[in-house]
Amino acid sequence: MTADAPILEARGLSLRFGPVPALDDVALRVWPGEVVAILGESGSGKTSLLRVLSGALPADTGEVLYRDAAGAVVPVHGSGEAALRRLARTEWGFVHQNPRDGLRLNVSAGGNVGERLMAVGARHYGGIRAAAAEWLRRVEIDPARMDDLPRDFSGGMQQRLQIARTLVTRPRLVFMDEPTGGLDVSVQARLLDLIRALVAGLGLAVLLVTHDIAVARLLAHRLVVMRRGRVVEHGLTDRVLDDPQHEYTQLLVSSVLAA
Amino acid sequence: MSAAATLAGYNFAYLDEDTKRMIRRALLKAVAIPGHQVPFGSREMPLPYGWGTGGIQVTASVIGPADTLKVIDQGADDTTNAVSIRRFFARVAGVATTERTAEATVIQTRHRIPETPLREGQILVYQVPMPEPLFRLEPRVAETRRLHALGDYGLMHVKLYEDIARQGEVTISYNYPVMVNGRYLMAPSPIPAFDNPKMDRMPALQLFGAGREKRIYAVPPYTEVRSLDFEDHPFEPPRPAAACALCGSRDSYLDEVVTDDRGGRRFLCSDTDYCAERRAAK
């Protein structure tokens, strides 16, 4: 058995919005370098789970523990906003479904990528610019567009810019909320390929929320299937998708239209 | 001008003692946390918001019968506002007033720092219209308070970055943001960027009052005040365009004065006292 510890661990998470159970006794673990997809349809609780895990929303019960770069265990809820912000700026990343939620639209592409560097103390203009150019290249945006505003970019480009902005500080754990949602199919393919390569190349741990089985199969090592706030099945991605045990998982898998 | 009899029916320096006490508590907090904005209960003053009510309240709370007051507006002692405020304190506090920086113990200023270096024991009171340095970048007050609490100032550096990317240099010419004591981002009030270096480790006490926004902040003597910049684009105070036409100074901030309608102009020291001293010395 491998001896390293999980980078994120959640136990007994429950959350109700009035009478509606958004999360019902959910447990989850993510190891360093691992991609875990939370698969579910609308109302499954997957987005609530992501928000609870990233500290944006407190659960009614349970706890979320993060193991930081120094090996210390940090409770995500209850550490205080300062600690959470520091994490969000350095060791964590967040890719929003709508890139507009993760970008400053009136700041240039270079400024968007450089902001996280400046927030953690980078003070050399030339160095910031060089790092921004490097990351734009890595997400296949022409560095010559560095001074352009994101509002002039296509949706796919905005999403790639968001990814560059998130990864520039080399986070250890990235939360992704439907990163390819709303994009054209060909654009999705390019983005998924990019995410796949970056995640593998950087050894990132990723917690990915999606309703798209193809995305889960392509990107995730492990799959967590959610329905009405409960985890109904979880395990190795190819096993859950090829040998689904739970009735709901079988329904999901059989519902996918073949190309 | 020597002390005249104070106006009957008014407390010393116009404000009642409880108000002064409240403002002094705010000032003590402000001095204890350099650069941090402290809310205070700004009172109704006999002049409207935007005319220096914050500065006047601060001055009224620290001034005593033995003080000598100087008031300047854009560096000049003889503008309408400077004259009015100086006369106001002469009447309600009976304090001595002066135009000479070196003789003053309390100096209230709008938008300039005197050219004559200040010394220990002097107090410089700034009039501040907008105390929040992040105001234009983040309009939500709750969010700016959080950013200050967390020391999260990336946003301001992004603004500087954007200036350099678009114009090749930072284009902030007044109210240039500074880091105080390495911790708080502060708006120095609309003084020209030229004046920023004077704030760094100034021997005098610097107090800032924003009456409309109801905030007080302070920089204690000998505190580090650094203008924001990048290592490879360091802050450079702008150099004066010419020499003063009256006293010949090349080191002071100059006002451009239009002399005729054919494009004629002269450059004169903005600090009237400084200019007069130099001329007297010749």
Added chain:
Amino acid sequence: MSGDWALKAEGLAKTFTLHLQGGTRLPVLDGVDFAVAPGECVALAGPSGAGKSTLMRCLYGNYGAEGGRILVRHRGAPADLTAADARLVREVRRETLGHVSQFLRVIPRVPALDIVAEPLLARGMALDEARERARALLLRLNMPPALHSLPPATFSGGEQQRVNLARGFAPGYPVLLLDEPTASLDAANRDVAVALIREAKAAGAAVVGIFHDADVRDRVSDRLFAIEPRPQEASRSAA
């Protein structure tokens, strides 16, 4: 078949429960006992639908098991694949257990060379060395260099199969599962595949294969393991 084994199944049972068909149960494997030793190639034999592919997928961890267990010799010690968590299965697949199927999941935009190099990179090999080894193997499988930099989406069946083979054989796994490895290949490339299997065996790999091509099967297999739809028989040696 006790003693020297690289991969074995003990009393393996696999039943599918189709909830969407009213909970219909489909038992496919019922108490399979199977083992393969290092340097040995065992061919799974039996009629279509008997469960050869199912057994293969169970051995790879792609299917779970309802009964029995699967053990693989991993890092010198037996590891229970049926009880293993996802991370352990991934570790076994990375280091010990290779799989060549007749389907290539086409990942858009990734060139054939990088598809082959990927498992090498996962095992810690440097990028240049991984690509070099991938290139050599593709050339050996008669894939012209022009194809190496193209994503396999537009390749023919035979070309895709050769990418599969290269990817499966490049890392040198101690245990190899081959599901129709020579499907869509012409005679020349079948010969290369046979050579690759023999070389793997000579290097000590344990090989389990499903071969529809009887000629290939006979050239590489040491024995057959027959799967009948009901309780398993003991294995027979190949002629």
